[in-house]
Amino acid sequence: MTMKAMEHAKPLLNYIRKHVTLSEEEEVFLCSKIDYRKYLKGQYILQQGDISTTQCFILSGCTKMFFVDNDGQEHIVMFSIEDWWTSDLGSFVSQTPSDFNVQCLEASEVIQFPYETIESLFEGIPKLERFFRKIIEQAFVASQKRIIQNFSLSAKERYQLFHSKYPQIEQRIPQYMLASYLGFTKEFLSKVKKELLKP
Amino acid sequence: MTMKAMEHAKPLLNYIRKHVTLSEEEEVFLCSKIDYRKYLKGQYILQQGDISTTQCFILSGCTKMFFVDNDGQEHIVMFSIEDWWTSDLGSFVSQTPSDFNVQCLEASEVIQFPYETIESLFEGIPKLERFFRKIIEQAFVASQKRIIQNFSLSAKERYQLFHSKYPQIEQRIPQYMLASYLGFTKEFLSKVKKELLKP
């Protein structure tokens, strides 16, 4: 592992420090097990049908995770930006073909945890296993919350919620992708935004 | 801990053995940290607004987890039966008031992991932390899958999927609760079932 790799990992280490405390040796060991990589806008980190071989931590940029249904329609499941994760966890943990694509909406820098090294990482740094458990707990809670909101809120209310909760994301993505994420059509989002402006 | 407690924990230990291997001392230690308890039909394991103090493993019976929205409408988030878990994980891990209720649809026997002992459990048996990570991974993947299905499938298709995937659950719960879980009205479910019978 190079000095460069340690340099790239800084935002990740800061992020991990919010959850668990690692010794300096542990941080060095961690950095020896992970990869840094850049993607161009439009490039795929993962494609539907492939097995997810890494967990990605995003240093810079923005990605969408989506799947294409039987009618050829694209459905966006999540957006990820700096200091968050992306990958199909289901495919990663079971090493089976993924239902999802992950594509970069901007040029992006990521840190990748390869499947082959993650078990040895957990063995070497048990605190890291606790860290991952907490990250997954967070993701699960967010996922549950999303199910609830889709059930109990109207399309308009879902948009308003996203708008107030993630203004930085809304500014970075095209509107038609937001509509896909929120579960309705781009035409309807146009209508909703117009209504919200006039009263 | 009594002999009785070990006896009650058997289905849980069998379940855990599918994921990780514990030594006999570890199994005894685990049993010393958990509680067995019975609930009557209709009783609440958790109420909206309370802090979730336990993770529940179900030995027998059936529960629903639901929340009541601002319009007073009940939305069912999940059903749990034998050999599965229930509780509001978000409330449990952050020890904040829950958005959910968990109510028994049948008389139920459960094993409870209290919040105060779960950290010491993980310290004493690190393999158990791995086990919980895997369980949460599973739950997260299932939750993601549900979001996808709600977006890409029609109400009719969602019913068909549930019907073929969880026939044992469908038989144990009233239809109007299934409609709530699937995200549409009981009247519409009646209509869908009728359509599916005739062709």
Place this chain on the structure above:
DNA sequence: AAAAAATAGTAATCTAGTTTAATATTTTAC
């Protein structure tokens, strides 16, 4: 700077699912 491609807006028509309201059936309680 022009052309092409991508994104956004508008409006009419259509439909999956809701609402309301009433009746029928099954389960539970005494």
Place this chain on the structure above:
DNA sequence: GTAAAATATTAAACTAGATTACTATTTTTT
């Protein structure tokens, strides 16, 4: 075993959001 409560069915009227099809605007490419 009967009354009451809970659950299920049906059907007409209604609505949130989809579809279609076209125009306007913004961004990217050359």
